[in-house]
Amino acid sequence: MKKNNITIHDIARMLGISSSTVSRALSGNPRISLKTREAVANLAHEKGYHPNVMASSLRRGKTKTVGLIIPRINRHFFSNVIGGIEEVLNLSGYNLMICQSDESHEKEIENLKTLMNLRVDGIFISMATGSTNSEHLKNCLSRGVRLMMFDRVDEELPVDRIVLDDFEGAYQTVKHLVEQGYRKIAHFSGPEHINVYRNRKRGYLEALKDSGLEVTSGLILQDVLDREKGYEACLSLLAGKDVPDAIFSSSDFSALGALLAAKKKGVSTPGDLGIAGFANEPFTELFDPPITSVDQNSIEMGKTLAQLFLDKESEERVGSEPYTIVLKPRLLIRKSSLRKT
Amino acid sequence: MKKNNITIHDIARMLGISSSTVSRALSGNPRISLKTREAVANLAHEKGYHPNVMASSLRRGKTKTVGLIIPRINRHFFSNVIGGIEEVLNLSGYNLMICQSDESHEKEIENLKTLMNLRVDGIFISMATGSTNSEHLKNCLSRGVRLMMFDRVDEELPVDRIVLDDFEGAYQTVKHLVEQGYRKIAHFSGPEHINVYRNRKRGYLEALKDSGLEVTSGLILQDVLDREKGYEACLSLLAGKDVPDAIFSSSDFSALGALLAAKKKGVSTPGDLGIAGFANEPFTELFDPPITSVDQNSIEMGKTLAQLFLDKESEERVGSEPYTIVLKPRLLIRKSSLRKT
DNA sequence: TAAAAAAATACAATCGATTGCGCAAATATT
DNA sequence: AATATTTGCGCAATCGATTGTATTTTTTTA
Known part of the structure; x- marks a missing residue:
């Protein structure tokens, strides 16, 4: 320039x-x-x-910029969160610096470093799948960075958190499947070290238990989150000895994979196999049949995150207790899980 | 902090x-x-x-940050461009500040102002649908900002440009439809003031002409870019007196809308109605039938953009002639447009 | 050994905006 | 008219890193 x-x-x-x-x-x-x-x-x-923002920031020790670290921007959930954050933040003259971790721990550390060098006023982060520990975050905290986590959080760290009630979303979904008459419900899960998948699985298990249904370990598949894996997993379930009559997936992508696999095998959905996903990706309502899913209240999550940040920022009292705000999910029942008329 | x-x-x-x-x-x-x-x-x-990046930037007059203004981050095309840009830029220690215009002219101006205040070293922009003029960009240029445009560009402005050969993409697609035996090909277009839609329409027209086919004005529908509009447009075409046997859409979303409408009406694709879209959105290959589309070489576009920026940045010779780099599209033929076996 | 050349480091100004403190002019008070 | 207030504004330091120009130290050369 x-x-x-x-x-x-x-x-x-x-x-x-x-x-x-x-x-x-x-x-x-x-x-x-x-x-x-x-x-x-x-x-x-x-x-x-x-x-000149730089001169002003340098002098005031405030950049009026917030950093955001997310796995991927092209996920419906995350781009909505971004929308929510910006809506609130921009009104107060803040900017958002978006970084993608690509689900990699190393990139996440790199992003963190970049944002710290930029002296952003706060960092919002949803952890990468690859991050199995939080040392880098602790490091950040010890430097006095205002860190806030959302969705994929570390539940131990003393930071503000905005999360979805994943347990509840999963519980409701599985209860709904049971109501529809499904009895052998399989589950596609994600890495155990990530809170959202852990909680969704807990919801699944609890709902089975409350419905008097048995837990079959062969019906719980770990790390089935993308379309390809969902496709394969569904095929193998259909070919196995414990054939499920429904699948509750922690991810819409693998739910879609399952749907495509079922279609391929001539297994009808929802008749022979009920399917429900999680995240309410836009494509879920476009397929035939449309896929039942759980809306994560993503825009609201972004707004809440930003608002909490602004509130604490204006209060000045840095040492206040960290909040954990839990948002409610919304079960969207679509044809893929509707067996009763 | x-x-x-x-x-x-x-x-x-x-x-x-x-x-x-x-x-x-x-x-x-x-x-x-x-x-x-x-x-x-x-x-x-x-x-x-x-x-402290601010102190360093202030002193050196370089922020090592590039601004990006795009209509929406959750479009497959744009998120890929971002990926490409970051891949190249990060290697040289540059950061990317991403702004969404939401297709609004006012927001675009706002974004521009934000980035100028931040004193970014360059601004990459793909124009919003709402931007019918380029006064704001001229303003920028006169201040000496290094502006680069991509995809949706102003073809008059003296700036570097990276674009897709939209004409060629459209031409090939329509030629392909003709080869498949389709004779009455409709076209869903976008706003005339946007180069990409203008050029796609030109390609469509030229291909018809070269194939000895007549242009029927009733088959060219303006401003049909999203799913809803595509759905409506297809319904009205099917109900009209000039019923097409194929649709070439400037957008995958409206192509999908058309596919859903055809399905609803019991019109078979590709048998009775061939359909082709543009942009290679991920969903295009997941539907039944998978939708023919044109890949925009998005990652490459991002990389090229960033590389050109870096090259010029290191050369120091600011006044060099603006480049226009044209990337080749790639027609992806899928079932929705395959009538011959 | 003294002078010259080279190597290593220090000084101080600078980038542009902010802000505590102080000075001067205008207005109010007695 | 003399003093006290208030109002309006300027001075100069500051934020942290960079860099042209010394200055000091070390090494080389005559």
């Missing part, structure tokens, strides 16, 4: 006043007379003055 | 040397003895020194 940028010094010189006056005038400080303030505002506008 | 950050001055004091030496040592300046450089590096590492 060329250096033809106007500074407050330029404005000061043109008006024959000092740069401190210009600074105060621009910020609307009442110690400066209205006449001067207007003169400054006019000239600034006329000359196209843009404050 | 708390102020317990270590600075080069702290390191200098601890080592009993000057901060300028520390600065040079950290940057590996050979004027500093190896012994000192190592001592500095060690202490910096030990104390967890993180350079």
